[in-house]
Amino acid sequence: MIEVNAPHDSSDNRHPEHAPADHPRVSQRKVGVVLANLGTPDATDYWSMRRYLNEFLSDKRVVDYPDWKWQPLLQLIILTKRPFSSGQAYRGIWNTEKNESPLLTITRDQTHKIADGLEALYGDQVVVDFSMRYGNPSTDSVLRRMQARGCDRILFFPLYPQYASPTTATANDQAFRTLMKLKWQPAFRTVPAYFEEPAYLDALSASVKEAYAVAETPPEVLVASYHGVPKRYLLEGDPYHCQCQKTTRLLKERLGWDDEAIVTAFQSKFGPEEWVGPATVEHVAELARRGHKHIAVVSPAFSADCVETLEEIEEEIKQSFLAAGGERFTYIPCLNDRDDHIAALLAVISRELSGWC
Incomplete structure (x- = not known):
């Protein structure tokens, strides 16, 4: 099984063919698949919830009011009170065994199953990981890790069946922000809405x-x-x-x-x-x-x-x-990591990888 959220293993690096002897070793070329979900706080305490809510509610795709109107209200009133109520809501559903939100647990489980499915189809050619739009693992860190592992082509899959600006679009926006900062951008595809699949x-x-x-x-x-x-x-x-x-x-x-x-x-x-x-x-x-x-x-x-x-x-x-x-x-319950749901996501991924694998 491909390890999810794994650090780059330098043993994957190879000396480029026909390169001078002193040329640095480089990663074997691979295709990356990133599953993107909304996000999760790191914990349920006030400051963890405040950081998460601030990132979420400061997103222009979520609340598109002008900063001069929205930010004073957000910083001085909403983020003073809401972290308490949101923290209480999260505590009621928190995965205490793993000390994380159910969304994080389920997304990781989905990713493991999809990694297994893609490994059966493509061997070690495809690297699979997941990211969160808000919170951790961040989109930026995952895309950079993908590139370090040799992924020169990346399929970015927002896990929202229906397209919406505050979900699909903002997930893509965050990925594009990382691409804007890279000296060597990978080829990049985004997965469209799949509600008709x-x-x-x-x-x-x-x-x-x-x-x-x-x-x-x-x-x-x-x-x-x-x-x-x-x-x-x-x-x-x-x-x-x-x-x-x-x-x-x-x-x-x-x-x-x-x-x-x-x-x-x-x-x-x-x-x-x-x-x-x-x-x-x-x-x-x-x-x-x-x-x-x-x-x-x-x-x-x-x-x-x-x-x-x-x-x-x-x-x-x-x-x-x-x-x-x-x-x-x-x-x-949501479809979560049901086998038929995983099969559906694999069907979408395989189609969108056409020409790459």
Whole structure:
């Protein structure tokens, strides 16, 4: 198995053919694959959370207000209070055994499995690693490590099924910032949105079927809950909202369900702007008031469970449904490192590596 986040091993270095005897040894040429996810704090204490939130909320792709308006509010008010509440949320889901967030654990597990799959296909020609847009391992450190290991071609894969400016675009932005600083840039490709990938839809529908099969009573409605964005982003050309709606439709068709059996909603609203809707936390309460006693929630926009699923959905959104009269709430985990999900990601990677391997 290819070691993930491994330091450069100088034993891979070779003396270039036909070079003078005193020429430095260089790394064997390889292709790199970097899996990129959103990010994670290093710990749940105040200062770790503040560093993470500051990096996240200072990103212009996430909050695009002018600095003169946003930074005083962020630094003097939001980052004074929010690290406490966010730290508490992370502590409730923290992987205490490994002392890290579930997102970090799951992304590493995904990377190991994908490394095994690519090694079976291409031998030691491909190096696989993962990075985080915010926090560690940083995008910059991973790309530089890739180059040190001889990767003169790199495939950068943001693990977001649907494209969005605050996710896919900012991950790519960060990678490009590193490329701008390198004297010798590797050839570079980014992976596009993959929500229409048949194998991804197969894995998503299989996870729903499995959850319904083991439920004591089948849920009456499935809520496909996506991370929200300001409505303005949609009007300015971001395709995320449309791709989310299409994902729900394609999932419904895969399942062979009627329109009423599945609905689309959006969670994690932040700030005063109008966001795309309906809001998941409000919509599940409305479903309960309409008489639905058992619902299920799935998160097709997340490739790995994280604070938005394990804490927000499993606690806040669940409580909203139960408080409004609902009785049973089923959360269907993200695809994480399921074998069918890994197979879907491998199919995307293999296609995007065309001509390189």
